[in-house]
Amino acid sequence: MSPSISSFHSFHVQQVCFAFVILLHVITPTPLIATAIKSTGGNETDRLALLAFKQKIMYDPQGVVSSWNDSFHFCEWDGVTCGRLHSRVTVIDVGSRGLVGTLSPYVGNLSFLRGLRLYNNTFKGEIPPELGRLFRLRELRLGNNSFEGGIPATLSRCFELKHIGVAYNNLIGKIPTELSSLSKLTYLAVHVNNLTGELSSFIGNLSSLKTLSASCNLLEGAIPDALGQLRNLTELGLGENSLSGMVPFSIYNLSTLTVLSLSDNQLHGSLQPGIGMMLPHLQIFEISRNFFTGVLPLSISNLSELITLQVGFNNFTGKITINFGGLKNIRRILLYYNKLGSGEPDEMNFMSSLVNCSNLEYLELTANLLRGILPNSIGNLSSKLVVLLVDQNFLFGTLPSTICNLENLRTLWLYYNTFRGIIPTAIGNLKKLQRLALNTNDFSGKIPNSIGNLSLLLGLYLGNNRLEGTIPSSLGNCQKLLTIELFENNLSGTIPIQIFRLSSLSIELSLSQNHLSGTLPSEVDNLINLATLDISINNLSGDIPNGLSKCTSLEFLHMEGNSFHGSIPASLRALKGLRVFDLSRNNITGQIPEFLGQIALTSLNLSFNNFEGEVPITGVFTNASVISVAGNSRICGGISELKLPRCAIKKSKEVKMSLAHILIISVASILVGITLISSFVFCWVKKKRKAPSTGSQMEEQFLRVSYQRLLKATNGFSPDNLIGAGSFGYVYKGIFDQEGSTVAVKVFNLLRHGASKSFMAECETLRNIRHRNLLKIITSCSSVDFQGNDFRALVYEFMPNGSLERLTDTFQSSSNGIRGTIGYTAPEYGLGSEISTDGDVYSYGICLLEIMTGRRPTDGMFRDGINLHSLARMAIPDNVMEILDQVLLNNNEEEVDATENMTRQCQNRANKMKEFMVSVVKIGVACSMESPQERMDISNVVHELESVRDKLLQH
Structure with a gap:
């Protein structure tokens, strides 16, 4: 955690x-009572200022400032550097030390300070304006903290400043125009904050500026023409703001630029045709997610130092005429979501020029208007190529087998084209492939057995083609598969048992609209993590297996359009997370189970089966717009909107009771009454x-x-x-x-x-x-x-x-290990994910369930796929009281009132307490979902808990 x-x-x-x-x-710690700084000057002033700095530190995990004491001269303190001549503090460097606190204003008394490095910590509060007294300050590094408020205008008095880094904070307001006096400033980084207003033309006065990074803020208005005055500028980052208008022509005069990043704004217009000659040193060119139009300039071919070309999500049109052969350093080419393409027979010839790009790692041409065939030369692309995306175009012809030479490829997306022919058997050579998407094409023939060689495969997407034959059992070798999509093909035979043994499947198994036969095997009970199972519109038959009840993560279950028979197993009541259940057009018999009304379904389709008897009137059955029971001729009752016949009332037969029966019932009733x-x-x-x-x-x-x-x-x-x-x-x-x-x-x-x-x-x-x-x-x-x-x-x-x-x-062997106590750690940490608030929410949910149930997540009872989360999830709502810690229940029982209306009041209290317990357990379950995206947002957790509290206090 x-x-x-x-x-x-x-x-x-x-x-x-x-x-x-x-x-x-x-939250931000409350400042301790600061020691008054005496106006004594000299070394004593520096010592007292450092002690004031220390006093504002509330958490010091590495013992940096906690070691600052009189045992050593302050010039020997960790993170402190002094000048040799006067023993005055010149640098404070405590970056990346895990400190939590606020920045003391008495730092402004360190009159010889040249460098203040506090980056990568958790400093909160405002940046003290007293820093403006540090007239010798050259370097201010406060990035990646939690500073609030505005950028102090007083920094304009620090005339020696060369470096200002305040990125990754929570700063607000405008960039102070007073900073225009900093003629020596070479580096200004304010990205990833909440700065507002326009980018003022005062920036043009910072004549020494080499780097200006203001991306990921709330800046608006036009890019000022005055930026063209910064003749020394090499890096300009203004992406992810709300800037509008056209790119000023003066920008193209900054011939020293190596980085030009303007993505995620509202800019429009076309690119200058001569951009390749005007910005010859450009290495990073990012303008995606804007409204640029026109053609991609041919002169881009001259950007020999270019590493990244990212122009996706614009409105560029026409033929791609760029000769990429001269871009020896290019690694990433992203032209996705434009309208590139001319319909000319040779418009895919640019692909051949990519062969000379020996460093190419990422090529994305997704969602354009490209027509033609993939040339055989695609197999000669860079051996470093990791991602190849040419999906959602109008490509046709066969898939060149040479593509299987790209041995380091991890993602290959060719879906939504019109490729035909067979899938090359050599596809199994792509041993590092993790995602293969060939769906929605016109591929035919069999699925190659060699796909089973792709042991690292996470997603296999072959749906909506004309593939035939059986599903290869070799897929069982792909033990990391999360998704299998084979829908809308001509596949036949039985479903290989090996697929149902892939416990890794957690997103989707879609085999719908094929010609599959046989039964749904009992091995389906291995798919305990699966969210979507779609086997609809096939020729499957037999009973619905009881083992399906172990697939407790299921949310979407489609079994319609088959020949399943028998009744719905009572064990399916365990599928508490089910949202959509479609069993229509089968041969299911028996009564419609009451327990389906206890599952929070948003869609239930039981139409065209052989159900009989009364339709339930609870839960999902109360909403005619989300259920369908049509085509079942022997059902009755239900809500009036279903317009079903009334169920016949059977007359009860008279029962003659003997004197012995009467005595037994009477005595039992009396005993029960006395006990109550x-x-x-x-x-x-x-x-x-x-x-x-x-x-x-x-x-x-x-x-x-x-x-x-x-x-x-x-x-x-x-x-x-x-x-x-x-x-x-x-x-x-x-x-x-x-x-x-x-x-x-x-x-x-x-x-x-x-x-x-x-x-x-x-x-x-x-x-x-x-x-x-x-x-x-x-x-x-x-x-x-x-x-x-x-x-x-x-x-x-x-x-x-x-x-x-x-x-x-x-529990960890390195800084890259899993951080968190066993049982409380979010599952994604085990896959190498970074620590996040989503992981915190998961840990919180597990602890909440531990409190409610009295069971630790490492309890010996949890095995065979059952854990604390699934135990609680299956108990909601009817069986929650059965899993609660008896201590909680006993404390409640001791407070039962004995008043005149004792039976009714006790029952009301019990009902309210059960409602409270169920609500809290629901919150614990919602917080501890396996997928981070499905977990309850922490703000919603607060709201729900306060709501539960208020309801409880009212009663």
């Missing part, structure tokens, strides 16, 4: 339980006996403690004692002198909106909830500090196990 969810082990499960009331997240009454009386007496002592026990158990005592216990809330941070405050380790006991003190940042509400909510939660996975609260403090400010804190037992992040280190 990433630190944003698991800041420390002792409070991790505690915070998850508090999610019933409010969700906690890491006794239980209610027992609950009432127990409640009455407990009531008087509750208040005194609470007062005795939770004694208040003063602010002064907590201040002393935590050594003045020292950063050295900080063990974690949450949404509304920080947690410190503390030691009470008299008892000698170690505690954890959670201090609330009352300046944060919602912090007071969170304090009250946590107090209320801890007063009412007892659970083995929750930390014990010792006391609370509601007071004022020595400045008269409100102070709120909670004191817990201290758990010495450290953070989950540190336990992560136990």
